[in-house]
Amino acid sequence: MTVAEMQNEIMRLKAERDVCILAHCYQAQDILEVADYVGDSYGLSVQAAKAKQQTVVMCGVRFMAETVKILSPEKTVYLANAMAGCPMAEQMDKDYIAEVKKQYPDHAVVCYINTTAALKTICDVCVTSSSAVKIIRKLENPNILFIPDCNLGDYVQKQVPEKHLTLLKGGCPTHAGVSEQDTLSMKTLHPNALLLVHPECRPEVVAQADFVGSTSAIMEYAKRSDAKEFLIGTEMSIAEHLRYECPEKRFYPLAKRLLCVNMKCTTLPDVLAAVSGEGGERIELPEDVLTGARRCIDKMIELG
Numbered sequence: 001m002t003v004a005e006m007q008n009e010i011m012r013l014k015a016e017r018d019v020c021i022l023a024h025c026y027q028a029q030d031i032l033e034v035a036d037y038v039g040d041s042y043g044l045s046v047q048a049a050k051a052k053q054q055t056v057v058m059c060g061v062r063f064m065a066e067t068v069k070i071l072s073p074e075k076t077v078y079l080a081n082a083m084a085g086c087p088m089a090e091q092m093d094k095d096y097i098a099e100v101k102k103q104y105p106d107h108a109v110v111c112y113i114n115t116t117a118a119l120k121t122i123c124d125v126c127v128t129s130s131s132a133v134k135i136i137r138k139l140e141n142p143n144i145l146f147i148p149d150c151n152l153g154d155y156v157q158k159q160v161p162e163k164h165l166t167l168l169k170g171g172c173p174t175h176a177g178v179s180e181q182d183t184l185s186m187k188t189l190h191p192n193a194l195l196l197v198h199p200e201c202r203p204e205v206v207a208q209a210d211f212v213g214s215t216s217a218i219m220e221y222a223k224r225s226d227a228k229e230f231l232i233g234t235e236m237s238i239a240e241h242l243r244y245e246c247p248e249k250r251f252y253p254l255a256k257r258l259l260c261v262n263m264k265c266t267t268l269p270d271v272l273a274a275v276s277g278e279g280g281e282r283i284e285l286p287e288d289v290l291t292g293a294r295r296c297i298d299k300m301i302e303l304g
């Protein structure tokens, strides 16, 4: 089968079997082209909840499929490739954070959405990279235990100096892998390019950026900007996708380390197998986890 033949078969099967395909924007272009929705993790779970289909295939990583299940517990949710985890989401588990919480009894616990469903059950509220500043500013408690990403936490702390954020050593190994030297070298190589950076990058990289934002915000900024060249400081597929969307502009990944192997686990044949009902992993969560994690996400919706 060629790529085009496989894409046609997926399109035929998803209509026949009434399946909704979600693709995180770090997925490969051939997967984006067969998806019903493409976007950030939380946006995809909202789209899935609104979709008329009762079966959903998530092309992304495990915590994203869990978030879809939390928002749509009545739907059948598959993770297209069961190996696709997120190292950041798996860094801190519920038992560990329950112990840490005892050291900070006067802190509100705020988790990034890139956490497991089980961990969300013991957090007060979760945030996305685009809502973190707004939500933390609104919290009554001046003391925040922010988990797991210390780079995002550092960025939020600088935007909200009136709060005190306690950070742990965690984060995204893909974004944190970019060094200040990588950034300086690329800026020298492309002196006219604007630097657009995700706040999961290290503070010394973020400090050099022309724009800091979530993946969706970076894409929107690049599309609307009058500039012609951009250094893209997030997973390298975004530079590629932007070249499809804006062929008249130039996009360069900030570093070749910006490759998330977990996001690249999922292939077009995996999507075909999942849509056929012969592959993927069906996501099931215990009732107490569904309820506890939903409370944490509902608080985000209320404040964000």
Ligand code: SF4
Pocket (backbone or CB within 6 Å): 061, 085, 086, 087, 088, 089, 114, 172, 173, 174, 175, 235, 260, 261, 262, 263
């Ligand atoms: S890019 Fe980082 S946060 Fe996103 S899935 Fe990969 S490891 Fe997790």
